[in-house]
Amino acid sequence: MNKAYVIVGASLAGAKAAETLRQEGFDGPLVLIGDETELPYERPPLSKDYLLGKAEREMIYVHPQSWYAEHGVDLRLGVPVAGIDPAAHEVTLADESRVGYAKLLLATGSSPRRLPVPGSDSGGVLYLRRVADSDRIKLTYQTASRVVVIGAGWIGLETAAAARSAGVEVTVLEAGELPLLRVLGREVAQVFADLHRDHGVDLRFGVQVAEITESGGRADGVQLADGSRFDADAVIVGVGITPNIQLAEAAGLEVGNGVVVDARLRSSDPDVYAAGDVANAYHPGLGRHIRVEHWANALNQPQTAARTMLGQDVVYDRVPYFYTDQYDLGMEYAGYVEPGGYDQVVFRGDLERREFIAFWLARGRVLAGMNVNIWDVNDAIQAVVRNGRTADADRLANPEIPLEQVLGD
Ligand SMILES: Cc1cc2nc3c(=O)[nH]c(=O)nc-3n(C[C@H](O)[C@H](O)[C@H](O)COP(=O)(O)OP(=O)(O)OC[C@H]3O[C@@H](n4cnc5c(N)ncnc54)[C@H](O)[C@@H]3O)c2cc1C
Numbered sequence: 001m002n003k004a005y006v007i008v009g010a011s012l013a014g015a016k017a018a019e020t021l022r023q024e025g026f027d028g029p030l031v032l033i034g035d036e037t038e039l040p041y042e043r044p045p046l047s048k049d050y051l052l053g054k055a056e057r058e059m060i061y062v063h064p065q066s067w068y069a070e071h072g073v074d075l076r077l078g079v080p081v082a083g084i085d086p087a088a089h090e091v092t093l094a095d096e097s098r099v100g101y102a103k104l105l106l107a108t109g110s111s112p113r114r115l116p117v118p119g120s121d122s123g124g125v126l127y128l129r130r131v132a133d134s135d136r137i138k139l140t141y142q143t144a145s146r147v148v149v150i151g152a153g154w155i156g157l158e159t160a161a162a163a164r165s166a167g168v169e170v171t172v173l174e175a176g177e178l179p180l181l182r183v184l185g186r187e188v189a190q191v192f193a194d195l196h197r198d199h200g201v202d203l204r205f206g207v208q209v210a211e212i213t214e215s216g217g218r219a220d221g222v223q224l225a226d227g228s229r230f231d232a233d234a235v236i237v238g239v240g241i242t243p244n245i246q247l248a249e250a251a252g253l254e255v256g257n258g259v260v261v262d263a264r265l266r267s268s269d270p271d272v273y274a275a276g277d278v279a280n281a282y283h284p285g286l287g288r289h290i291r292v293e294h295w296a297n298a299l300n301q302p303q304t305a306a307r308t309m310l311g312q313d314v315v316y317d318r319v320p321y322f323y324t325d326q327y328d329l330g331m332e333y334a335g336y337v338e339p340g341g342y343d344q345v346v347f348r349g350d351l352e353r354r355e356f357i358a359f360w361l362a363r364g365r366v367l368a369g370m371n372v373n374i375w376d377v378n379d380a381i382q383a384v385v386r387n388g389r390t391a392d393a394d395r396l397a398n399p400e401i402p403l404e405q406v407l408g409d
C-alpha cells in the first residue's frame with residue numbers, strides 16, 4: 001500500500017500542514033503540489049506592506065526554499081492537480097502523471113469572483129489574489145492618476161488605502177449600503193466609511209455596475225446602471241471569492257460552500273481532509289459548519305488536519321480571528337456573527353479617535369469583539385467570546401474594568 005501523504009495546494013495552509021506532519025514525526029513520503037510557480041507564500045502583505053513597497057518579496061514566503069528539501073518535502077510547483085481517484089487512492093496531475101496517497105489533504109483555497117459585466121476582461125482590470133497581481137497593481141499606482149475600485153470589502157478597502165498612500169485618486173463603488181456591512185454590521189461599518197472619506201476616497205454605495213468601458217482594449221472607466229460614469233486609468237475588482245471545490249466535487253466528496261469536513265477536518269471520504277479557505281468545517285463552539293476566509297484559519301487549521309491524518313484525537317475549535325491595516329488604523333477581530341445576527345453593539349474607548357473595542361452581542365452573550373488601535377487585548381477578547389456567559393453592557397463599556405474581569409465572577 002502507498003504510504004505517501006499528499007497535499008494539494010501549496011500556499012499557507014498546505015505548507016503549514018507539511019510542517020506539522022514533520023514536527024509530529026511523520027517520516028514517510030510527503031508530496032506538496034501547487035499550481036503556482038512561486039514557493040508557498042502568505043497573501044496578507046499583497047494588499048498591505050508588499051503593495052506599499054514597504055516589504056521585500058522574501059518576507060512573504062512561509063519557508064525558505066531550502067526548508068522543503070531539508071524536511072524531505074517533495075515540493076512540486078507549477079503543476080495543477082487535475083483529478084482525484086478516491087478508489088485508487090491517486091491524484092492525477094495536469095501533465096498526466098499520477099501520485100498515489102495513503103492520506104490526502106485538500107488545501108486548494110479560493111479564487112476571486114469575476115465581475116459578470118461587459119468589459120471586465122479589458123486590459124487594466126485588475127484582480128488581487130496572487131503575488132503577480134500585487135506587482136501589477138503596484139506598478140499601476142506608479143503611473144495612474146485615478147483608479148476605480150469595485151467592491152468595498154477587504155480587498156477593495158485595503159487596495160484603496162494603498163492607492164491613497166501612493167497619491168492616486170480613488171473612487172470605491174459598492175453594491176451594499178456600507179463597506180464590510182455583512183461582516184461588521186452598520187455601527188462599525190460606518191467607522192470604515194468615515195476612515196476612507198477622511199483620507200479622500202470617493203465612496204459610492206448602493207451602486208449597480210453596468211459596464212467597464214474601454215478604449216484601445218484598456219479600461220477607461222466604469223458605467224453604472226443609473227447612467228453615471230467614473231473615469232479611471234485602471235479598475236480594481238474585489239467582489240469576493242469562491243472556494244476551489246472542483247476537485248472534491250468531481251471526486252464525489254460532500255461539498256456545499258466548500259469541502260464539508262467535521263471538527264477533525266475529515267471529509268466524507270475517510271482518507272481525504274480539507275483545511276483553509278476551502279474547508280467548510282464543523283465548529284464545536286458554534287455548533288455549526290463555517291468556512292473562514294482568513295489568514296489565521298489557514299495558519300492553524302492545517303495543524304489540526306495534519307494531526308488528525310496521523311491518527312491523533314484533535315478538533316479545531318479556535319475562535320475565528322482576522323485583522324486588517326488601513327492607513328493608520330490597525331484592528332483585530334475575534335468571534336463570529338452571522339450577517340444581522342446580533343442585537344446590540346457595545347463600544348469601550350474612544351470612537352472619535354478610532355481607539356476602541358467593539359463587542360457584538362445577541363441576547364446578552366458576546367459573539368465577537370474587535371480591538372481598533374488598542375493592542376495586546378485580543379486574547380482577553382477571545383476569552384470573553386469563548387466563555388459564552390451573558391455580559392453586562394455597562395461593564396463591557398467601562399474601560400476601568402479589566403477585560404479579564406468584565407464578565408464578573
Ligand atoms: C491580497 C490578500 C490579502 C489578504 N489579507 C488578509 C489579512 O490581512 N488578514 C486575514 O485574516 N486574511 C487575509 N487574506 C486572506 C488569506 O490570505 C486567506 O484566507 C489565505 O490565503 C487562505 O490560505 P489557503 O492556503 O487556504 O488558500 P490559498 O491561499 O487560496 O492557496 C491555495 C493554493 O492552492 C492552489 N490550488 C488550487 N487548486 C489547485 C489544484 N487543482 N492543483 C494545485 N494547486 C491548486 C492555489 O493556486 C493556491 O496556490 C488576504 C487575502 C488576499 C488575497
Ligand SMILES: NC(=O)c1ccc[n+]([C@@H]2O[C@H](COP(=O)([O-])OP(=O)(O)OC[C@H]3O[C@@H](n4cnc5c(N)ncnc54)[C@H](O)[C@@H]3O)[C@@H](O)[C@H]2O)c1
Nearest residue numbers: 151152153154155156174175176238239240293322323324
Ligand atoms: N484583512 C483581511 O482579512 C483580508 C484582506 C484582503 C482579503 N481578504 C480575503 O480575500 C477575499 C476576497 O476579498 P474581497 O474584498 O474580494 O471579498 P469580500 O467578500 O470581503 O467583499 C466583497 C465586497 O464586494 C461587494 N460586491 C459584490 N458584488 C459587487 C458588485 N457587482 N458591485 C459592487 N460591489 C460588489 C460586496 O458587497 C462586498 O462588500 C476574502 O476571502 C477576504 O476575506 C481578507
